Amino acid sequence: MPLLFFIALKHLLARKRQSIVSLMGIILGVAFFLAISSIMQGSEADFIKRLVDNSPHITVSDEYRSPRVQPAEKLFEEGAIDIASVKPLTETRGIRGYQKILSYLGNQDDLVASPVLTGSAIISFAGEEEGVTLNGMIPEEIHTVSTIQDYMKEGSVDRLMSNPDGVLMGQSLARRLSVSLNDTISVAAQGGRVRTFKIVGIYQTGRGGYDRRQIFVTLKRAQSLLGRTNRINAILVKMTDPNTALTRSKEIEQIIKYKSESWQEQSEDLMNTLAIRNMIMYSVVSAVLLVAAFGIYNVISTVVMEKHRDIAILKSMGFPSGDIRSIFLTQGVLLGIAGNIIGIPMGCAFILGLQQIKFRPPGSSEPISMPVSWDWEQFAIAIAFAMFASILASFLPARKASHVQPVDILRGGL
Amino acid sequence: MLLRTENLTRTLETEAMPVTLVKQASVEIKEGEYVAIKGPSGSGKSSLLYLLGLLDRPTAGKIFYRDQDISNFSNNKLAKLRLEEMGFVFQFHFLLPEFTSLENVMIPMRKLARLSDKEIKAVATERLVELGLEDHINKLPSQLSGGQRQRVAIARALANNPKLILADEPTGNLDTQSSENVQEILQNLVKTHGCSVVVVTHDPEFAKRCDRTITIVDGAIIKE
Numbered sequence: 001m002p003l004l005f006f007i008a009l010k011h012l013l014a015r016k017r018q019s020i021v022s023l024m025g026i027i028l029g030v031a032f033f034l035a036i037s038s039i040m041q042g043s044e045a046d047f048i049k050r051l052v053d054n055s056p057h058i059t060v061s062d063e064y065r066s067p068r069v070q071p072a073e074k075l076f077e078e079g080a081i082d083i084a085s086v087k088p089l090t091e092t093r094g095i096r097g098y099q100k101i102l103s104y105l106g107n108q109d110d111l112v113a114s115p116v117l118t119g120s121a122i123i124s125f126a127g128e129e130e131g132v133t134l135n136g137m138i139p140e141e142i143h144t145v146s147t148i149q150d151y152m153k154e155g156s157v158d159r160l161m162s163n164p165d166g167v168l169m170g171q172s173l174a175r176r177l178s179v180s181l182n183d184t185i186s187v188a189a190q191g192g193r194v195r196t197f198k199i200v201g202i203y204q205t206g207r208g209g210y211d212r213r214q215i216f217v218t219l220k221r222a223q224s225l226l227g228r229t230n231r232i233n234a235i236l237v238k239m240t241d242p243n244t245a246l247t248r249s250k251e252i253e254q255i256i257k258y259k260s261e262s263w264q265e266q267s268e269d270l271m272n273t274l275a276i277r278n279m280i281m282y283s284v285v286s287a288v289l290l291v292a293a294f295g296i297y298n299v300i301s302t303v304v305m306e307k308h309r310d311i312a313i314l315k316s317m318g319f320p321s322g323d324i325r326s327i328f329l330t331q332g333v334l335l336g337i338a339g340n341i342i343g344i345p346m347g348c349a350f351i352l353g354l355q356q357i358k359f360r361p362p363g364s365s366e367p368i369s370m371p372v373s374w375d376w377e378q379f380a381i382a383i384a385f386a387m388f389a390s391i392l393a394s395f396l397p398a399r400k401a402s403h404v405q406p407v408d409i410l411r412g413g414l
Numbered sequence: 415m416l417l418r419t420e421n422l423t424r425t426l427e428t429e430a431m432p433v434t435l436v437k438q439a440s441v442e443i444k445e446g447e448y449v450a451i452k453g454p455s456g457s458g459k460s461s462l463l464y465l466l467g468l469l470d471r472p473t474a475g476k477i478f479y480r481d482q483d484i485s486n487f488s489n490n491k492l493a494k495l496r497l498e499e500m501g502f503v504f505q506f507h508f509l510l511p512e513f514t515s516l517e518n519v520m521i522p523m524r525k526l527a528r529l530s531d532k533e534i535k536a537v538a539t540e541r542l543v544e545l546g547l548e549d550h551i552n553k554l555p556s557q558l559s560g561g562q563r564q565r566v567a568i569a570r571a572l573a574n575n576p577k578l579i580l581a582d583e584p585t586g587n588l589d590t591q592s593s594e595n596v597q598e599i600l601q602n603l604v605k606t607h608g609c610s611v612v613v614v615t616h617d618p619e620f621a622k623r624c625d626r627t628i629t630i631v632d633g634a635i636i637k638e
Contacts, residue, residue: 317502
């Protein structure tokens with residue numbers, strides 16, 4: 001065993017009770033840090049997962065972020081041009097040349113894209129009328145850009161493939177209209193076109209507004225009902241890595257010119273809230289470890305004070321100041337390591353315990369488990385912070401110890 | 415010449431006024447010499463010993479070790495010199511309380527790391543046996559008598575085969591029997607280990623055992 005380590009260990013073992021108390025501070029600090037961080041990260045990940053999974057990662061819409069460049073502006077790029085009263089052409093809305101855009105997106109390795117036509121419609125059934133958003137999609141591609149198939153309570157998305165006049169609707173809407181699977185409903189769109197659809201699937205995402213308002217039909221039927229043959233007004237994109245959506249949406253927009261919004265952009269306010277929540281969480285759990293660090297500081301300061309005579313002896317033997325500093329720093333490191341060795345399994349036990357808790361939030365039909373995260377990053381942060389706190393807490397007393405003048409102690413005859 | 419000082423002065427700055435602990439002391443310690451420093455309480459005996467042992471830095475004057483001026487050596491270089499060439503015995507045994515007799519003796523040897531761990535243990539045991547402590551090798555200082563502790567301290571001072579042993583009133587806290595025993599051990603060290611011994615003492619009988627006595631009063635050497 002290295003000499004300085006041996007001396008440091010002996011110092012700690014000689015003061016078992018004080019060492020255990022300060023060790024408990026680090027252990028509990030690490031364990032609470034992990035438990036709180038795990039539940040915060042878990043809930044955030046769960047929230048983002050729901051956000052990311054249930055909505056497209058990038059939505060290309062039939063809008064432009066900035067007005068189109070007028071021919072005069074193109075011609076005189078450097079000129080001071082003022083064009084007044086520009087009135088856009090009246091034209092059928094939708095993404096022009098969407099096949100070309102889809103073909104471009106289809107050549108990208110990191111994403112899948114599918115066209116959508118959405119529009120307003122009214123469902124009529126047994127005298128009841130309900131305004132809804134009609135989503136026309138390619139049934140074969142729905143599962144690549146949407147998670148609706150995961151929420152099917154009755155029927156399936158696949159039935160849309162075999163039945164072009166099929167419709168998927170939310171359970172809330174079905175209840176409101178008192179319809180069930182295989183019933184037939186009438187859907188009317190602007191312009192007075194009406195079609196009948198057979199209910200081939202009922203889903204329940206748990207989001208009230210969505211379940212009450214969104215219905216899904218095949219793209220061709222939507223185009224014909226909305227009177228927009230061969231048109232789409234959105235392209236839904238799912239990324240292999242959702243985190244790249246922000247940068248990729250900008251690249252895509254630059255090429256296809258249509259507004260491409262990433263999920264991060266669409267949920268900017270929520271992401272900011274999460275970031276603030278994380279800051280608060282890390283401040284609170286860091287405070288726990290900071291308190292533990294004071295415990296270590298206290299113990300090592302006491303040891304240094306009690307060991308003034310021993311420090312003088314070691315220095316008289318020929319131990320340089322650096323060695324004395326190392327002995328007391330090693331004590332802090334040892335407490336940090338031991339705190340981590342016991343604190344990490346204890347933290348894991350806390351997380352496992354939290355995972356067992358099941359509760360039913362108001363309005364939820366099924367009990368849910370506490371969302372926890374087992375990401376290695378939080379373990380790394382806990383270990384690093386505990387070590388940093390331990391080293392910092394032992395640094396000041398260690399520095400003080402290294403400055404002890406042996407003569408002052410020997411002369412005093414302590 | 416093992417150790418030589420020229421006009422060594424040590425002044426302590428206090429709030430009231432500077433206090434001179436050692437005044438222009440010029441001392442020579444030859445190899446294999448047994449020297450006593452005596453004088454009344456507060457005369458500066460221990461202060462001179464700490465300067466000779468490189469534990470304190472002089473305010474003025476020079477120190478030569480084997481004719482090399484070491485007055486301006488860094489703290490680390492002085493620590494290395496202490497480790498390799500010097501051993502200390504203090505009035506209060508000053509053993510490290512958490513370590514056994516054997517471990518106390520092994521610590522400076524392990525720091526120097528000239529020998530393997532096995533050899534260090536063997537030599538440390540030999541030192542303790544040599545001083546009659548064979549039954550107390552694995553005992554903690556708290557389990558030893560005052561005389562036994564002081565013998566462990568001497569064994570520790572001898573651990574690295576130093577050329578110079580500096581002892582600050584090593585018998586000051588011992589009963590007559592133990593004191594006699596320690597005096598005899600120190601005297602024998604010169605013969606058996608060939609090292610120089612400088613001992614600070616009040617006791618005229620102890621001083622008589624030495625080859626030479628330096629008398630110090632009010633920080634100044636008055637007689638050699």
